[in-house]
């Protein structure tokens with residue numbers, strides 16, 4: 001049985017993703033800087049949680065404490081219920097995938113060898129390691145026959161990033177940590193890679209902690225988002241829609257900014273309650289069609305391109321109603337907290 005988003009129901013033996021819990025974790029660097037001040041946080045198995053906040057608020061420190069590249073000063077970090085703050089750090093890192101900006105592939109090793117790094121360290125038989133590297137390259141959309149023998153400099157930045165994902169996933173880690181993984185590629189390649197990663201995540205369902213400073217990325221990728229202020233103080237921990245619709249404090253409202261109305265359209269779906277029955281309004285010309293459940297943002301974008309006031313909404317082959325531009329632009333905004 002697979003791990004569920006709620007966590008805790010799978011047998012550990014076949015668990016593919018593990019919950020993470022931080023209990024009052026603190027990091028004070030030797031020079032006295034308190035980067036993380038007693039942070040408590042729970043991430044469910046199979047969930048993608050984004051850490052976002054202003055520069056220097058402690059995001060990377062939090063992430064690097066989870067795989068013990070940085071030792072916490074105090075507090076506990078539990079993975080799958082086990083406190084890992086006193087376990088063997090090298091063993092731990094083999095159970096945790098780690099993806100960083102610019103990937104850090106070994107330049108003198110082929111792509112295939114790079115992807116097989118952790119399985120080799122774990123002592124997997126050669127054939128199994130080779131098969132696994134092929135499988136992972138396929139999974140990230142790189143043909144192993146074509147790219148496996150190349151060296152990192154013979155790939156584009158976006159392709160190298162995919163290899164980074166493949167390498168991080170090769171030994172089937174229970175947790176995946178990603179620190180600004182998309183920021184080294186240009187904006188167009190970035191949105192393609194984000195989409196690809198979401199497709200991959202839907203398939204592998206790892207517990208992912210992603211650090212970014214890009215709010216659009218956070219909203220697109222996160223099941224939930226934690227907004228941190230200096231000292232890694234959580235200001236709000238919620239779904240993208242909650243964050244954009246109900247910022248919990250002036251800090252969060254300022255952080256999500258003036259564009260939050262537009263961003264919010266990207267996280268709210270077209271639902272049946274929003275629809276007008278087909279035939280109840282006179283419409284001119286050909287209407288664009290959208291699937292029930294697409295984002296309001298996408299529906300509105302289609303209407304603007306087609307210069308139409310309505311779009312026809314389908315559920316599979318069936319037309320379930322019409323959605324109007326006006327309806328999308330008049331969605332409610334809950335009262336803001338102060």
Ligand SMILES: Nc1ncnc2c1ncn2[C@@H]1O[C@H](COP(=O)(O)OP(=O)(O)OP(=O)(O)O)[C@@H](O)[C@H]1O
Nearest residue numbers: 029031033035054055056057058059060061062213
């Ligand atoms: N080795 C270190 N020694 C002393 N202070 C450090 C060290 N590493 C980080 N810091 C400080 O700890 C704080 C948090 O740093 P961290 O890199 O975790 O922040 P961040 O939110 O990831 O920042 P950014 O978004 O700019 O990458 C900062 O004030 C930083 O200057």
